[in-house]
Amino acid sequence: MEGLNAYLHYSLSSHTVFATAVCIRLEPSTGEMRWSSAGHPPVLLRRANGQMERLDSTGIMLGVMGPGEFVAGERSTRLQAGDSVLAYTDGAIEAQDRTGQMLRLRGFEQIVASSYLPSPGAMVRCGGASDQGVSQRPHAGRPAAGG
16 A cells, blocks of 8 residues: 555545545455555445444545655454445545435445345445435536546
8 A cells, every 4th residue: 555655645546536446355264354544435344234434534535645654554444244345435425315416425334234235246336326216327526527
């Protein structure tokens, strides 16, 4: 994460271009999951019993601070059978509901918490969040991808 920060700081910060990122490492034999996040929306952990946990960012956005000042930080948790981990882009929490309001983190969490996902691949295929009342229109404050 520090290397990526240095690259962005030296190459793009003068253009006020910054980024967020999350890196997750899982040790399957122990279930230990470690993450480092630079200003990224919280990773969501849905426990097998349905309980939701936010795995918050461990540092600021990439490129804002120079290499000597940036500290990525790292945290860990233990996963159990049936737990699901979801990393997503800010577009997921900026999606609009049927009334045109942004979901924000709470609305997105509610969709994830109420979704039956029998396998990790089901979340990937779940892009049809429109069944949960999510509009496919881009947020008014941000151009659509490619535009």
